[in-house]
Amino acid sequence: MSGEAGVTFSDLLRRQELMDHMKHPRNRGDFPDADRVRTEQNPLCGDEVTMYVKLKEQGSEPRIEAVKHWGHGCMISQASASVLSEHVVGKSLFDLNAMERTDVEELLGGTLSPSRVKCAMLPLIALRHGMEMKNA
Amino acid sequence: MTPGNDIRKEFPILSQTMHGKPLVYLDNASTSQKPQRVIDAESRFYETLNANIHRGVYELSERATEAYTEAHAAVAKFLNANGPEEIVFVRNATEGVNLVVFTWGIGNIRKGDRVLLTAMEHHSNIVPWQVLARGGVTIDFVECTPDGQLDLDDLGRKLALKPKILSLTHISNVLGTVNPMQEIIRRAHAAGAIVLVDAAQSAPRMPIDVRALDADFVVFSGHKMYGPTGVGVVYGKREILENTGPFLTGGDMVKTVSRESATWNDLPWKFEAGTPNIAGGVALGETVKFLQEIGMENVWKHEQQLVRYALPKLQAIPQLKLLGPSAGERSGTFSFTLGGLHSHDIASFLDERGIAIRGGHHCAQPLLASLGLQECARASVGLYTTEREIDALIEGLMAAGKELV
Numbered sequence: 001m002s003g004e005a006g007v008t009f010s011d012l013l014r015r016q017e018l019m020d021h022m023k024h025p026r027n028r029g030d031f032p033d034a035d036r037v038r039t040e041q042n043p044l045c046g047d048e049v050t051m052y053v054k055l056k057e058q059g060s061e062p063r064i065e066a067v068k069h070w071g072h073g074c075m076i077s078q079a080s081a082s083v084l085s086e087h088v089v090g091k092s093l094f095d096l097n098a099m100e101r102t103d104v105e106e107l108l109g110g111t112l113s114p115s116r117v118k119c120a121m122l123p124l125i126a127l128r129h130g131m132e133m134k135n136a
Numbered sequence: 137m138t139p140g141n142d143i144r145k146e147f148p149i150l151s152q153t154m155h156g157k158p159l160v161y162l163d164n165a166s167t168s169q170k171p172q173r174v175i176d177a178e179s180r181f182y183e184t185l186n187a188n189i190h191r192g193v194y195e196l197s198e199r200a201t202e203a204y205t206e207a208h209a210a211v212a213k214f215l216n217a218n219g220p221e222e223i224v225f226v227r228n229a230t231e232g233v234n235l236v237v238f239t240w241g242i243g244n245i246r247k248g249d250r251v252l253l254t255a256m257e258h259h260s261n262i263v264p265w266q267v268l269a270r271g272g273v274t275i276d277f278v279e280c281t282p283d284g285q286l287d288l289d290d291l292g293r294k295l296a297l298k299p300k301i302l303s304l305t306h307i308s309n310v311l312g313t314v315n316p317m318q319e320i321i322r323r324a325h326a327a328g329a330i331v332l333v334d335a336a337q338s339a340p341r342m343p344i345d346v347r348a349l350d351a352d353f354v355v356f357s358g359h360k361m362y363g364p365t366g367v368g369v370v371y372g373k374r375e376i377l378e379n380t381g382p383f384l385t386g387g388d389m390v391k392t393v394s395r396e397s398a399t400w401n402d403l404p405w406k407f408e409a410g411t412p413n414i415a416g417g418v419a420l421g422e423t424v425k426f427l428q429e430i431g432m433e434n435v436w437k438h439e440q441q442l443v444r445y446a447l448p449k450l451q452a453i454p455q456l457k458l459l460g461p462s463a464g465e466r467s468g469t470f471s472f473t474l475g476g477l478h479s480h481d482i483a484s485f486l487d488e489r490g491i492a493i494r495g496g497h498h499c500a501q502p503l504l505a506s507l508g509l510q511e512c513a514r515a516s517v518g519l520y521t522t523e524r525e526i527d528a529l530i531e532g533l534m535a536a537g538k539e540l541v
Contacts, residue, residue: 008155008488009481009484009485009487009488010485010488010539013481013485013539013540014539044480044496045478045480045495045496045511046496046497046510046511047478072510073478074478074479074480074481075477075478075481075540076480076481113484115480116480116484119480
């Protein structure tokens with residue numbers, strides 16, 4: 001998967017893989033015994049996403065063992081939550097902070113306008129803020 | 137000059153393309169485009185008239201003062217107010233509501249009193265009143281009927297609670313509902329309430345006669361009515377403005393200042409502290425002259441033609457659910473949902489076709505919540521909107537329904 005400049009919004013939606021994430025989101029749901037829970041909202045869209053994280057200790061740095069997500073919003077935020085729920089397994093807070101806009105766009109397979117990129121980043125921001133908390 | 141195709145050449149931005157397609161601008165309820173003569177009026181001020189107002193005795197300052205005062209007079213004429221002393225320039229409608237809350241409101245509404253709003257208000261006509269609510273004032277809301285009209289029976293019940301003020305929108309920025317303002321104001325006055333009319337959506341669309349309405353306060357923004365950003369209007373009845381303390385204080389709104397106190401300037405300057413947006417004010421004066429040359433009754437007639445053209449076509453789109461009145465008089469603001477799609481996905485899809493519509497909550501979260509929604513899409517026409525552009529919208533929505541749902 002690589003982000004291509006000039007890929008339009010509807011091109012993005014036509015990507016089979018992404019459409020599959022939209023129609024059949026992975027890891028949708030929650031962990032009642034999550035180690036970290038964080039909800040983020042986008043006031044522009046009314047998008048809301050909650051990320052539930054289970055951690056495993058590996059050395060001094062906790063790493064993500066599994067992710068579930070719940071919420072509502074546009075196709076981009078929901079697909080991003082689904083894609084990220086698979087992609088971030090094994091990552092630490094340090095790894096999450098190192099991820100940039102272009103990395104998320106690459107995961108989704110296209111470039112997004114500044115207002116829509118916020119939708120794509122929302123689940124990542126929830127994961128980062130969740131990981132920054134000491135306890136769930 | 138007539139609305140529709142004929143007027144488009146006056147608006148330079150409309151000849152642009154977006155993503156290689158002609159720009160179809162359908163976000164007029166949010167902000168409108170500007171005719172060349174309004175843009176010119178603003179730049180001409182800086183090129184030929186710029187000096188501070190009410191200060192210098194030199195010729196240039198006199199001319200700037202005259203141009204700014206004359207803009208107030210032009211707006212007074214546009215609203216059929218008694219004169220420029222009833223016209224206060226502010227930044228926008230939001231600041232206008234805040235002005236009323238922090239002057240008349242603070243001075244006249246006490247703990248235990250009530251303020252009446254409606255279920256269809258913009259955040260700008262809710263949040264400022266919540267400041268009073270924190271001081272022990274109760275806010276009541278007139279509910280809407282299922283067809284998106286104001287429930288006039290509920291208005292009667294809520295007026296019986298004796299509110300000090302009824303503050304409500306003339307036209308809903310989401311539903312397109314046109315409230316029967318004359319009747320509402322008559323009933324509010326009979327119940328002892330004064331009335332603030334939020335005319336942000338109506339001032340660009342239909343004639344407003346503040347004396348025929350007998351409105352106490354009217355607020356609106358310049359930028360939604362083909363004027364510049366950063367300038368808006370508060371109309372207030374002269375006797376009310378005279379008996380109301382100032383809003384912001386400082387330079388220009390005073391007559392005399394000692395170390396301990398100050399006396400207030402005459403109307404309307406008492407309410408315009410500091411150097412105002414002079415160029416924007418002058419351009420707003422040009423804007424209302426432009427609108428009066430077209431005739432606001434013609435602007436409204438054009439909008440009603442577009443409503444009759446668009447409404448059945450929108451209603452025929454599979455899975456499209458239109459909000460607001462489905463028949464009768466309404467504005468050309470069409471909010472809708474489409475087959476469970478998020479409005480920003482619809483807006484992004486249409487954007488690729490050069491069509492600009494709005495998604496989100498439209499600064500009316502309490503209204504959307506009462507409709508069981510978090511967001512919806514909204515297309516809103518302006519005086520330059522054509523039937524061909526409505527066709528482009530309909531085609532785009534049909535395609536979105538097919539490809540995305």
